[in-house]
Amino acid sequence: xxxxxxxxxxxxxxxxxxxxxxxxxxxxALRDALPEADVGDDELLESYAVHxxxxxxxxxxxxxEVLAIGIRGVAADLGLEMGDEVVAxxxxxxxxxxxxxxxxxxxxxxxxxxxxxVITNCDTDLFAVSNEKxxxxxxxxxxxxxxxxxxxxxxxxxxxxxxxxxxxxxILHVAQxxxxxxxxxxxxxxxxxxxxxxxxxxxxxxxxxxxxAADATYRSMQTFAxxxxxxxx
Numbered sequence: 001x002x003x004x005x006x007x008x009x010x011x012x013x014x015x016x017x018x019x020x021x022x023x024x025x026x027x028x029a030l031r032d033a034l035p036e037a038d039v040g041d042d043e044l045l046e047s048y049a050v051h052x053x054x055x056x057x058x059x060x061x062x063x064x065e066v067l068a069i070g071i072r073g074v075a076a077d078l079g080l081e082m083g084d085e086v087v088a089x090x091x092x093x094x095x096x097x098x099x100x101x102x103x104x105x106x107x108x109x110x111x112x113x114x115x116x117x118v119i120t121n122c123d124t125d126l127f128a129v130s131n132e133k134x135x136x137x138x139x140x141x142x143x144x145x146x147x148x149x150x151x152x153x154x155x156x157x158x159x160x161x162x163x164x165x166x167x168x169x170x171i172l173h174v175a176q177x178x179x180x181x182x183x184x185x186x187x188x189x190x191x192x193x194x195x196x197x198x199x200x201x202x203x204x205x206x207x208x209x210x211x212x213a214a215d216a217t218y219r220s221m222q223t224f225a226x227x228x229x230x231x232x233x
Contacts, residue, residue, distance in 0.1 A: 003191060003216045005228040009166050010139075011110060014151075014175035015120040016097070017207065018195050019107070019221070020130050025097025033071055033090045037078055047074045053179075053208050056121065056150035063123045063144060064091040094126040099133045100197070106225035107136045113229050115139040117164060119156045119173075121180065140164055151180040157188055174224065182212035191215045193224060 016022035023045060030044050031037070037044060051073030055066040071090045075082040110116060117140035120127050124143045131138070142160045149155035161168055174193045175181035185192045194214035218224040 002227055003172060003193065005113075007170070008172040008191070009114065009170045010117060010164055010172070011114045012117040012119055012140075012160060012164075012171055012173045014173075014177060014181045015118050015127065015130060016094075016122065017176040017180075017197060018174065019100060019103040019118075019134060021098045021100050025093065029090055029093035029096065030071070030074065033082070033086050034075060034078065034080060036080055037074075039078065044074065047077050049208050056144075058149070058153075060144075060148040060150075063094070063121065063126060066150075067091040067093065092126075094122065095129045097130065099130075100221065102220050102222040102225075104133075104135045106221035106229075107134060109225045109229040111136060117160060118142065119151070119160050119181075120144065121150045121156075151177075152184045154184050154188060157184060157190075161188075177207045177210075178212045178214075179208045179210035182214050183210050186212055186214075193218065195219075195221060195224060 013019060026048065027041055027045060030048060048070050052066055052070040055061065055069035068087045068091045071087055072082050107116065116136070116138050118138050119142045121144045122130075124145045127141070127143050131141070140160065140163050142156050142163065144150045144156060147156040147159045151157070164171065168189055171190060172193060173181065173185045173190045174195060175185070176195045176197045178194070182192050182194060192214045194217045196217050196219050218227065
């Protein structure tokens with residue numbers, strides 16, 4: 001069921017997985033760091049997802065540290081050695097993650113009608129690299145570094161509510177990850193849109209499995225923007 005475009009003044013986005021193709025970027029970095037890994041792509045991503053989710057539990061650590069813990073965990077699962085230099089290189093891999101081809105154009109159209117924010121599980125400076133690729137100045141940016149917490153914990157959303165000057169009923173949250181975003185967003189009373197980037201692939205990939213009932217589902221940012229970005233009458 002589509003959402004009412006006139007019911008919202010602000011759209012907030014997850015970044016990685018929704019706007020940035022983090023699975024493609026992450027997989028390339030994993031293969032580069034672990035060339036001996038004799039497992040399929042999905043198995044590699046699913047192994048990483050477990051370790052990342054654990055590393056994002058309190059106490060807060062930087063996303064670079066999360067990445068380092070994640071790659072060491074995958075290597076341990078595979079019985080492979082992992083040198084410090086390789087870990088350090090992997091911890092910067094966010095810089096290389098590509099933008100989904102439809103993200104920048106869709107955001108530009110949406111920004112003509114709505115104010116836009118982002119709530120992202122990332123270090124502030126690493127997100128800035130991705131933000132530059134998106135070619136958009138968000139009206140609000142909330143990073144895990146600012147919140148000192150990672151989604152699905154609610155602190156990032158709560159910081160956004162403190163910062164954005166409209167009631168949460170007028171905010172529409174747009175995200176790919178059911179686990180990181182939709183479960184918590186729904187618990188906090190937000191209307192949500194699921195960008196189902198994995199609609200043509202089985203499994204949850206680099207995101208732990210979860211169940212949540214989004215208010216609307218689109219397969220891409222383009223189809224979402226087509227549905228809601230027409231100018232207000």
